[in-house]
Amino acid sequence: MSYLRTAWYMAGWSNELGPNDQGSAGFTREICGRRIFFYRLQNGTPCAILDRCPHRFAPLSLGTREGDMLVCPYHGLGFGPDGKCTRNPFSDRIPAAATIPTFAVEERHGIVWLWGGEPDAADPALIPDFSFVPDAPGWRTITGYTLMEANYEYGTDNLLDLSHIEFVHKGSFAGQGVIFAGEHSVQQDGDTLHSNWWMPGIAPPSVAQGVFPPDAVVDHWLEMRWNAPASMRLNIGVCPHGAPREAGFELPQAHILTPANEHQTHYFWSSSRPNETDNVQLDEILRAMFRQAFDEEDKPLIEAAYANIKANLQAGGDFWAEKPLSLGIDQGGTRARRLLEKLIAQEGAGENQTATHKTA
Numbered sequence: 258m259s260y261l262r263t264a265w266y267m268a269g270w271s272n273e274l275g276p277n278d279q280g281s282a283g284f285t286r287e288i289c290g291r292r293i294f295f296y297r298l299q300n301g302t303p304c305a306i307l308d309r310c311p312h313r314f315a316p317l318s319l320g321t322r323e324g325d326m327l328v329c330p331y332h333g334l335g336f337g338p339d340g341k342c343t344r345n346p347f348s349d350r351i352p353a354a355a356t357i358p359t360f361a362v363e364e365r366h367g368i369v370w371l372w373g374g375e376p377d378a379a380d381p382a383l384i385p386d387f388s389f390v391p392d393a394p395g396w397r398t399i400t401g402y403t404l405m406e407a408n409y410e411y412g413t414d415n416l417l418d419l420s421h422i423e424f425v426h427k428g429s430f431a432g433q434g435v436i437f438a439g440e441h442s443v444q445q446d447g448d449t450l451h452s453n454w455w456m457p458g459i460a461p462p463s464v465a466q467g468v469f470p471p472d473a474v475v476d477h478w479l480e481m482r483w484n485a486p487a488s489m490r491l492n493i494g495v496c497p498h499g500a501p502r503e504a505g506f507e508l509p510q511a512h513i514l515t516p517a518n519e520h521q522t523h524y525f526w527s528s529s530r531p532n533e534t535d536n537v538q539l540d541e542i543l544r545a546m547f548r549q550a551f552d553e554e555d556k557p558l559i560e561a562a563y564a565n566i567k568a569n570l571q572a573g574g575d576f577w578a579e580k581p582l583s584l585g586i587d588q589g590g591t592r593a594r595r596l597l598e599k600l601i602a603q604e605g606a607g608e609n610q611t612a613t614h615k616t617a
């Protein structure tokens with residue numbers, strides 16, 4: 258399958274890289290079908306290198322570190338952070354072609370981002386804003402991760418259509434029918450999509466329990482922002498009915514999907530709150546609730562739905578060939594699929610032009 262190359266993919270949380278000191282272990286993650294090792298240099302700079310020695314393909318991540326040199330665990334070839342072989346224990350000569358692909362990587366707001374294309378073309382200005390993720394005075398964020406056995410665009414469908422809350426999350430977020438009372442709108446701003454639900458004049462949703470009395474009348478919004486390939490931010494807001502939004506509260510969440518390969522997806526999530534920021538017990542209660550919602554409610558359903566068509570996809574079909582019904586509520590996911598197709602096609606056209614130009 259084709260992946261968008263000129264985009265930033267979330268590789269992991271910063272704390273997976275370990276601290277800013279020598280010998281932090283780093284982590285390996287498959288992204289777009291490539292197993293990549295992420296680690297820190299001694300000066301703290303994050304690096305990304307294909308986790309495959311060019312000799313007999315051992316993972317460098319299983320090796321040792323000498324300063325900033327990665328030493329292969331199998332026969333001891335050493336590689337610098339630029340992927341070039343710098344040591345051959347069997348000869349003074351460095352073998353030709355002893356170079357490992359490296360990738361552009363950026364660490365921002367507690368997230369490690371991988372650029373999907375040529376490192377020289379990496380543009381950090383294109384990283385979507387997730388500045389709410391790190392803990393800040395008066396704010397506490399919990400994070401989580403799960404691996405989904407489904408293509409990442411099927412996860413996007415789920416997140417851009419929050420009407421599923423009413424059916425899938427009866428055991429956690431308890432929709433209470435509020436979605437049906439609301440208006441759904443999808444807007445595109447450049448290459449950013451917004452899939453928004455606005456639910457005015459309703460009883461306080463579960464997220465507002467304890468903030469508003471049960472008999473209060475409130476306005477409630479769920480606003481999902483999407484950036485390619487599948488990096489989403491959800492703002493969950495509640496305010497007194499008719500009041501400015503600032504009179505209530507808004508809780509931001511990250512929902513970031515990264516394709517491991519065509520059939521598996523890394524799902525990273527976070528949730529921030531402005532209350533009881535030092536309450537570690539509350540952290541655990543919320544973590545358990547989100548795990549139930551994402552791991553036990555969303556994930557099995559998305560995986561089961563995907564399993565229903567996976568064989569057709571493997572036989573060469575695609576999502577559209579399955580003739581999915583449109584219910585309107587799925588407009589956000591549909592727009593995201595179309596936009597991603599367009600961006601990937603544009604990349605292909607650009608590369609063809611470049612190739613034509615080069616050969617002219």
Ligand code: FES
Nearest residue numbers: 310312313329332
């Ligand atoms: S596999 Fe790495 S040196 Fe042989």
Ligand SMILES: [Fe+2]
Nearest residue numbers: 421425426555
């Ligand atoms: Fe869900």
